[in-house]
Amino acid sequence: MPTVVLMDVSLSMTRPVSLDGIEEFQRKNLAVHGLNMLFEHMASNYRLEFTSLMAFSSLWELLVPFTRDYNALQEALSNLEDYDKTCVEAALNGVSNVVQQEWGSYHHTSVFIAFIYLLLITEEVLSHPYSYITRSSYQKHNSGGGDGQIFTMEGPLCMKSVQTMFGKLIDLVYSPFHAVLHCGNLSSDVQVFPRPEPVVMDEEVEPMPRTVSTDLEIVGFIEIADIASPPVISRHLVLPIAVNKDVDEVGTGTTDELEEEPSASQMAGKSPNFCVLLHGSLKVEGMVALVQLGPEWYGMLYSQADSKKKSNLMMSLFDPGPEPLPWLGKISHLGPISEAADNPYGEDDSKSPFPVQPQVKRSYAQNVTVWIKASGLQTDVQKILRNARKLPDKTQTFYKELNRLRKAALAFGFWELLKGVADLLERECTMLPDSAHPDAAFQLSHAAQQLKLASTGDSQYAAFDHNIVPMHTDFSS
Template sequence: MPTVIVLDVSLSMCRPVPSAAAPDTPEDEIPTRRTLAIEVINQFLQHISTHCKLEFVTLITFSTLFEIITPFDRDLDAIRGELSSISTYDCTNYEAMLSGILLITDGSGGFGPGCLKDAIKSAKHFPFPAKMNIITLSDTGEKNYTEGCQMLQRLIDVTCGDGMVYFPENHLTSKGCSSALSKLCAKDFTPYKGFLRCGNLVSKITLCPPPQPFVSRSDEKRYDFSEAIDIVGFIEGNDLSSPAAHSRHLLLPLKSDCTFPSSKSEDSEEDIDGKTPNFCVLLHGALKVDNKCALVEVGNNWYGFIYTWQDNKKKSNLMLSILPPGTDVVPWLGNMQLLGPLEEFVTNRSIPTVPTFPVKPPEKKSYGGSPTVWITPDQVNNDMVKLLRNCKKLPDKNNAFYKELNRIRRWALAIGFESILESVAQILERECMVSTSTHPDASIQLTHAATQLRTPAAYSKTITPHSSH
């Protein structure tokens, strides 16, 4: 996930930390909270460069105002270079920080406008899914330590609803800060390592960004992502089209030892691994040449599909789109569990027709037909003219007349325009009286229709022709 590092650069971060230095350390060499914060950021960047190389990171500083030091980028060395030249400003203003995700502060609540209490009162929930983690560089023996941690957690609950406050255990030392960062990285910045299987073919893979569990909004049911991604079939890319996806991930093969290559890896190891056959390479070539997608099962009653995505003319990758949990999440494919090989339908003579996509749903969609629209007077007048045209052809056009009459009646009841039904009834009676060439049966039908329009009835009632028998 794109990560925002937010560093508190207020004056309170310049306070020395005696517990982080030896007893005989000179006063001007005692590390400050700012020094520990920069050390934590460097350790975090090292973790990202080793385990999450494709992540975008940005650095923001805040005090009374905020400043974007580096925009979103994968060049972590640029962020390291800017850390040494960051200036110190005045007080802590949490309202200027609320765009941040990974906050590093000394836990001070600030004072005056923009303090932590005011920020919590005025803060609103982020309009996008996010997770905020806070590393507070404060000692357990400090005044208001517990209250400060509780208020920071409250800030997380108000803005994101997801995240934690991390703090050094026992005393504020470099080792304690590293321990807090390790807990954060283990929880939220651990790369996904799993297996892609198709029959007897297996390949170790990683997904970027790591997939997250799905929690249903309706019943709060949790769906966990499986370590084994099983290919259950293949489908034409045109048939699958582009359904709505819960998340999308870059799928990459792992080395045979299932570890990420370090920056100090030897060339000989990479050469050996490059000569080892890999199922992901075979799958990528097959899907790209045949324009197909692989339907995969990523959890219990949870599906997705793998396809090739081309960044430019020369570079192409495997992508995994994860669908929302369920078997009917792609309407034109129908139930996922009922899909099967096309050859079984072709060779099975008991099936009269071979099914094709898209699968037609059993119910009729409300938007499937041409709806009645009465926005302007001309549209109402056109429907009346059409009804009168059928009147003059009675009794030959009995079915067309009553179909048009029921359509007008239902639409008038649907939009609350019931007064028009009386007008339609008067038009039918006048047509019966004025027309001299009206067939006797036509007069009976017109009178019957006018009477039915004046009779109160349910919306679902259908006016049927009058029977003389």
């Protein structure tokens, strides 16, 4: 979840602010104080965050490219220069260029589908030169699928008001997500990074935001080949938390060491940690762990390698619901192999119980009759007539084709077709040669009568699941 800090360095930020009669400060100094507060918080809690610093007035300038070195970011803040007027649109275009150059145009942090937070260093919100520009840009951004919020000062311009405003931003966006990962009697304190956002399912009648629980319960393990590459709504890094003395700290090392992401074992230090055991086991066995995130909401834990020497424990979130991956069936119906009568994977792991076959055959998996052109309907009717002329040898095939046409006609409400085919069968009956088998006439008359009854639409004779069966005669074998 990369962060771009866009700092206004126009002349309006040089306006003086009187702080209880002591030396004069500029509004720029208040902004720098708030950003230093943000960077210090991120250095302690979001050390894996990539952050970039940009300055803008009528033009924009990249001061610090994406980095995890928060000392470099704070040093750049102390060396800001002043320029001319403000141009927000140009600055946003600059952010778009920087993000796309670093992460690619399809990255989820592209500025047009990201979160924009505006922090205004002013008491005169409505009369501020940003007022109509920032709000119109913000609303335009939201209409494109983004999100964000505008933060304003409460009370006079002072250090305390700035701290309060940046504190709200930190609580909303940069508060760490701590959870406990459970697996039977084993557990581990972990930090999920970045913080999982609430999810709202649009198809629900009364959609309510779903939040990831702070108690993550592993419900089972499955082979990577069986889960394949499932659709997910977000991916997160799971970091074990080591306990140092009386304070819970994430053992991540110094900021300089973080130019490369620490592995799970580095994060946990030297103390035994279930999270490290889990990560190593999944990596060696080639499996993933299914984890319950909340009521009828699941995800998976797996090992993902960033390089040949290092890998991390990752967590992917599925869509909420009892059956997020159709080929696995309902997650609650899965169970351990030991409870199965026979090993579903076979003695030599030569087979797999997945994908689970649905009890009801899917409509798109059936041989559905579709008449797009008149020629298709004509072909099906001619097929019935050809088999009718070969009765009784083709009795089973005749009734199979007849029932297929009957079901299609009932599904489309095509009653006239049933009546028309019945008339054709009666005509075929009258045209039978003297050498024809006697059973042919009985079967044709019986089939025609059944089609006429179905064409009336009477539920007694037009049931969709009903099939016309051959008439039993003395000539039948």
